[in-house]
Amino acid sequence: MERMFKPSILVFAALFAATWLLAKFGGAWFESPALAWLMEYPKSWVLPLKDYVSAAMKWLVEDANFGLFTFTEFTRAIAWLIEQPYEFVRAVLATGFMDGVGRRAEQIVPPLSWIAVTAAVVALGHYAKSWGLAAIVGLAFLYLAVFGQWESAMITLASVVIAVPFGVVGGLMLGLLTYRHKAFEAVLKPILDLMQTIPVFAYLVPILFMFGFGPVSALVATVIYAMPPMARITTLALQNVDPEIVDFGKMTGCTQRQMTWKILVPSALSGLMVGVNQVIMLSLNMVIIASMIGAGGLGFDVLSSLRRLNIGGGFEAGIAIVVLAIALDRLSQALAERSTTYAPAPAKTGLFVRYKRSGVVAVILIATMALGFFIPALQTYPEGAELSTGAFWTESVKYLNINYFDQFEAVKIFFLNNFLLPIKRFFLGIPWPWAIAMLTLIGWKFGGWKLGLMNLIMATFIAATGMWEKAMITVYLCGASVIIASVIGIPIGIWAALSPRAGRVIGVVIDTLQTLPSFVYLIPVVMLFRIGDFTAMIAIVAYALVPAVRYAAHGVRHVSAELIEAGVVSGCTKWQILLKIRLPLALPEILLGINQTIMLALSMLVITALVGTRDLGQEVYIALTKADTGRGLVAGFAIAFIAIMADRVISASARKAKARYGLD
Amino acid sequence: MKTTISRSLIGAAAAAVLSTAAVAEVESADPIKLTLHDWSGQLINTQIMGAILEEAGYNIEYVQADYIAQFAGLKTGDLSLAMEIWATTGQEALDEAVASGNVVNAGETGLNAIEEWWYPLYMKERCPGLPDWTALQNCAEAFATAETAPKGRYVGGPVTWGGFDEERVEALSLDFEVVHAGTDAALFAELESAYQREAPVILWVYVPHWAPAKYEGEFVEFPPYSAECYNDPSVGLNPNAAYDCGKPRGPIWKAAWAGFADKWPGAFSAVQAYTLTNDEMSAMVAAVDIEGQSIDDVVDAWMDDNEARWMGWIGQ
Numbered sequence: 001m002e003r004m005f006k007p008s009i010l011v012f013a014a015l016f017a018a019t020w021l022l023a024k025f026g027g028a029w030f031e032s033p034a035l036a037w038l039m040e041y042p043k044s045w046v047l048p049l050k051d052y053v054s055a056a057m058k059w060l061v062e063d064a065n066f067g068l069f070t071f072t073e074f075t076r077a078i079a080w081l082i083e084q085p086y087e088f089v090r091a092v093l094a095t096g097f098m099d100g101v102g103r104r105a106e107q108i109v110p111p112l113s114w115i116a117v118t119a120a121v122v123a124l125g126h127y128a129k130s131w132g133l134a135a136i137v138g139l140a141f142l143y144l145a146v147f148g149q150w151e152s153a154m155i156t157l158a159s160v161v162i163a164v165p166f167g168v169v170g171g172l173m174l175g176l177l178t179y180r181h182k183a184f185e186a187v188l189k190p191i192l193d194l195m196q197t198i199p200v201f202a203y204l205v206p207i208l209f210m211f212g213f214g215p216v217s218a219l220v221a222t223v224i225y226a227m228p229p230m231a232r233i234t235t236l237a238l239q240n241v242d243p244e245i246v247d248f249g250k251m252t253g254c255t256q257r258q259m260t261w262k263i264l265v266p267s268a269l270s271g272l273m274v275g276v277n278q279v280i281m282l283s284l285n286m287v288i289i290a291s292m293i294g295a296g297g298l299g300f301d302v303l304s305s306l307r308r309l310n311i312g313g314g315f316e317a318g319i320a321i322v323v324l325a326i327a328l329d330r331l332s333q334a335l336a337e338r339s340t341t342y343a344p345a346p347a348k349t350g351l352f353v354r355y356k357r358s359g360v361v362a363v364i365l366i367a368t369m370a371l372g373f374f375i376p377a378l379q380t381y382p383e384g385a386e387l388s389t390g391a392f393w394t395e396s397v398k399y400l401n402i403n404y405f406d407q408f409e410a411v412k413i414f415f416l417n418n419f420l421l422p423i424k425r426f427f428l429g430i431p432w433p434w435a436i437a438m439l440t441l442i443g444w445k446f447g448g449w450k451l452g453l454m455n456l457i458m459a460t461f462i463a464a465t466g467m468w469e470k471a472m473i474t475v476y477l478c479g480a481s482v483i484i485a486s487v488i489g490i491p492i493g494i495w496a497a498l499s500p501r502a503g504r505v506i507g508v509v510i511d512t513l514q515t516l517p518s519f520v521y522l523i524p525v526v527m528l529f530r531i532g533d534f535t536a537m538i539a540i541v542a543y544a545l546v547p548a549v550r551y552a553a554h555g556v557r558h559v560s561a562e563l564i565e566a567g568v569v570s571g572c573t574k575w576q577i578l579l580k581i582r583l584p585l586a587l588p589e590i591l592l593g594i595n596q597t598i599m600l601a602l603s604m605l606v607i608t609a610l611v612g613t614r615d616l617g618q619e620v621y622i623a624l625t626k627a628d629t630g631r632g633l634v635a636g637f638a639i640a641f642i643a644i645m646a647d648r649v650i651s652a653s654a655r656k657a658k659a660r661y662g663l664d
Numbered sequence: 665m666k667t668t669i670s671r672s673l674i675g676a677a678a679a680a681v682l683s684t685a686a687v688a689e690v691e692s693a694d695p696i697k698l699t700l701h702d703w704s705g706q707l708i709n710t711q712i713m714g715a716i717l718e719e720a721g722y723n724i725e726y727v728q729a730d731y732i733a734q735f736a737g738l739k740t741g742d743l744s745l746a747m748e749i750w751a752t753t754g755q756e757a758l759d760e761a762v763a764s765g766n767v768v769n770a771g772e773t774g775l776n777a778i779e780e781w782w783y784p785l786y787m788k789e790r791c792p793g794l795p796d797w798t799a800l801q802n803c804a805e806a807f808a809t810a811e812t813a814p815k816g817r818y819v820g821g822p823v824t825w826g827g828f829d830e831e832r833v834e835a836l837s838l839d840f841e842v843v844h845a846g847t848d849a850a851l852f853a854e855l856e857s858a859y860q861r862e863a864p865v866i867l868w869v870y871v872p873h874w875a876p877a878k879y880e881g882e883f884v885e886f887p888p889y890s891a892e893c894y895n896d897p898s899v900g901l902n903p904n905a906a907y908d909c910g911k912p913r914g915p916i917w918k919a920a921w922a923g924f925a926d927k928w929p930g931a932f933s934a935v936q937a938y939t940l941t942n943d944e945m946s947a948m949v950a951a952v953d954i955e956g957q958s959i960d961d962v963v964d965a966w967m968d969d970n971e972a973r974w975m976g977w978i979g980q
Contacts, residue, residue: 213727292702300728309853309856409810608846609846618823622823626757626824627733627736
């Protein structure tokens with residue numbers, strides 16, 4: 001094995017050195033007109049793919065006809081169907097039922113009071129797990145009321161309440177289909193990959209064309225973004241159902257329907273609930289983008305606060321999103337655990353005793369609603385008692401800015417000159433045909449000829465659509481950020497795994513980083529570091545750090561106890577155990593973490609375009625502001641292809657690493 | 665206590681009566697859909713228009729929509745009215761939409777957009793001769809940062825705003841580097857940061873906006889804009905380059921769905937008649953963004969103070 005490995009490592013090292021030399025010293029050669037096409041993909045060779053896509057979209061929206069109805073009528077009917085339950089939930093939670101529209105409207109029925117909603121989630125927490133959980137979610141909702149975020153939070157909650165069932169049911173159906181028909185999997189897998197990697201901004205415009213303006217389009221975009229993990233997890237969970245249970249079903253003569261709903265789905269429930277949890281989290285990740293096209297709620301508060309540079313207001317709304325996310329996350333995880341533990345059916349008793357919790361909540365609901373007419377504070381949390389931390393955040397940023405700007409500047413300049421700019425020059429210096437050849441070779445080496453061919457096609461697509469330079473800036477920015485995120489994240493993850501106390505604190509920080517909308521810290525970072533690549537890098541690192549920490553912690557924690565004991569017995573020191581046993585065995589997991597870090601870094605690109613970068617993210621953002629379907633989708637595909645190439649190559653090498661350490 | 669209940673019940677009943685009464689007067693009871701964006705001036709502008717139309721008896725609905733993407737909705741009638749299309753940033757999209765025949769330009773709002781290079785007042789000492797643009801030729805270094813030195817650093821708007829600043833810098837041989845912010849928020853974050861430290865900064869500012877009310881400063885005075893200056897290199901100071909002048913200024917337009925005038929003719933004439941002034945708008949934007957008043961309060965105050973004016977627009 002070892003002997004076979006060496007020559008190919010040498011070959012790759014030589015090729016890398018050649019690439020580096022080419023990027024560093026090739027510039028002068030390629031200036032001659034005869035060779036200029038090597039550096040810059042000639043404009044006359046560019047496929048006008050984006051024009052085709054835009055034209056197709058125009059036809060679809062304006063002319064496509066199924067005979068009985070047009071395509072637009074069809075999509076609008078779907079929009080109407082989604083809108084009805086949404087309007088209802090929104091009225092119940094946030095706005096109340098109104099008569100008339102606009103300023104003249106009068107409230108006929110008020111929304112659920114803040115006390116009733118809080119009581120309901122407390123009851124749910126107790127039902128799902130314990131009083132401890134009930135206290136956590138209760139406090140979270142109380143926070144929303146006390147810090148004046150209630151109404152926006154309820155609007156956001158309403159869109160989550162609607163988007164999640166659509167995402168879950170859709171994902172479940174796709175997952176079931178894949179489980180039943182192998183052929184379908186081959187079709188679905190690349191589609192799911194694209195759904196997860198094409199930035200949402202890229203398909204926002206076509207969605208607006210199809211579903212009209214307003215919250216429905218935002219909901220559709222949210223569902224598209226949040227559904228893929230559910231589909232994947234469903235297939236996986238169904239495949240992992242104990243074959244004996246399946247055989248049992250066959251023996252008792254189940255029909256296919258019974259087999260699915262009475263045997264497979266219930267047995268896979270704990271796995272499925274993990275998917276539900278993912279859908280909830282991803283839906284909350286979308287609130288900022290959704291609010292740009294009409295979802296309102298906390299996302300809109302973040303945007304409009306930052307628009308007027310009210311940093312404190314942005315932080316408050318952003319933290320409210322985190323609080324809501326953590327409450328929903330803990331609740332859904334507890335429900336997932338509960339669904340797999342057997343609880344004996346309660347003895348038959350009176351109605352109220354059996355439904356004690358629901359009864360109490362109902363009483364509180366009715367009481368607050370009735371009393372709310374007399375004591376408004378019971379219905380809506382009184383404005384006078386609201387607290388605000390806004391000034392604190394604004395002042396903190398101001399303090400840092402005034403007192404430490406020069407230090408920040410020095411750090412920035414150091415990183416720019418010694419890290420970012422050399423990487424940028426390297427990537428921009430590689431001639432594109434050479435880069436495509438290298439990518440093909442890497443794919444072939446790690447994943448066989450299929451992966452090689454895929455890389456060849458995808459890289460050629462990027463060049464042929466005229467995106468090469470922007471794609472290289474993308475690779476440079478993401479590559480640099482991923483390196484920094486890994487260098488910071490992996491040691492933190494290892495630390496979290498080795499010390500339980502540190503692990504708990506790190507866990508909270510990581511949860512916050514994952515759910516705090518990046519736009520919230522983007523603007524303060526601009527204030528401290530100015531517009532530019534360094535600022536974009538900080539934002540990407542802050543977001544993409546999360547999986548690097550998580551996977552490293554998970555990998556190190558789950559190294560088999562027997563192996564560690566073997567190390568202890570043979571007299572290893574603490575450091576030897578870490579370096580010789582834990583880390584090598586956790587390597588595949590760490591690689592997967594880096595893989596996820598790359599995915600998140602790429603998904604942050606569009607957000608960093610809001611600061612001012614010149615990569616594919618900017619291309620997608622420009623297309624959005626110009627409502628150019630084709631331009632957005634083509635750039636979106638280019639980002640997706642970069643993500644997919646990175647993913648496949650790293651997964652393939654993780655498999656090799658696993659095989660080498662005999663973990664499979 | 666009891667009166668509160670009965671009052672709200674009476675209120676509901678009265679509203680029901682009112683809305684049926686209103687339906688009788690106006691041409692269509694379908695809601696007129698006005699678009700909302702994410703800056704306060706536009707929200708105020710739109711909600712005043714909405715309030716006036718409601719006084720005239722129309723039903724109003726507000727829809728959150730992206731500034732440029734909204735044209736797709738205006739073309740189909742999904743959206744009825746957009747109250748702020750800036751000639752400086754939205755003219756191209758507006759012209760394209762009007763050319764399609766599905767959108768009409770409903771006239772000026774009376775607001776005039778100014779966009780230009782802008783600096784805080786403390787920079788005047790460090791670069792004597794401002795606001796005249798020639799001063800910038802000699803003191804570019806006063807605006808430099810470590811990354812751009814010895815060149816000055818000018819923060820431009822998002823690339824989608826256009827503006828031709830790279831060309832301007834070249835044509836007027838200014839020793840500046842143009843850095844583009846990705847969004848409005850990032851642009852003004854740069855200003856806020858520099859202003860707190862009294863650090864050098866020069867950037868793209870536009871009015872009506874809250875920034876000139878919050879920060880003391882001035883626009884740079886470039887040679888005035890003309891269409892020829894942009895199109896014809898031989899016009900202007902530099903005989904070999906276009907864009908050797910300032911940025912165009914222009915009205916802020918109202919844009920409506922082409923079917924608007926047929927469906928709600930009365931409302932359409934009110935929309936066409938509606939105008940505000942820059943001073944009014946600046947004061948209201950400052951009240952919201954700097955003093956922290958709510959948009960509803962500001963709109964209500966305007967409606968109370970200007971009753972005769974808007975009554976005239978709805979023909980009463």
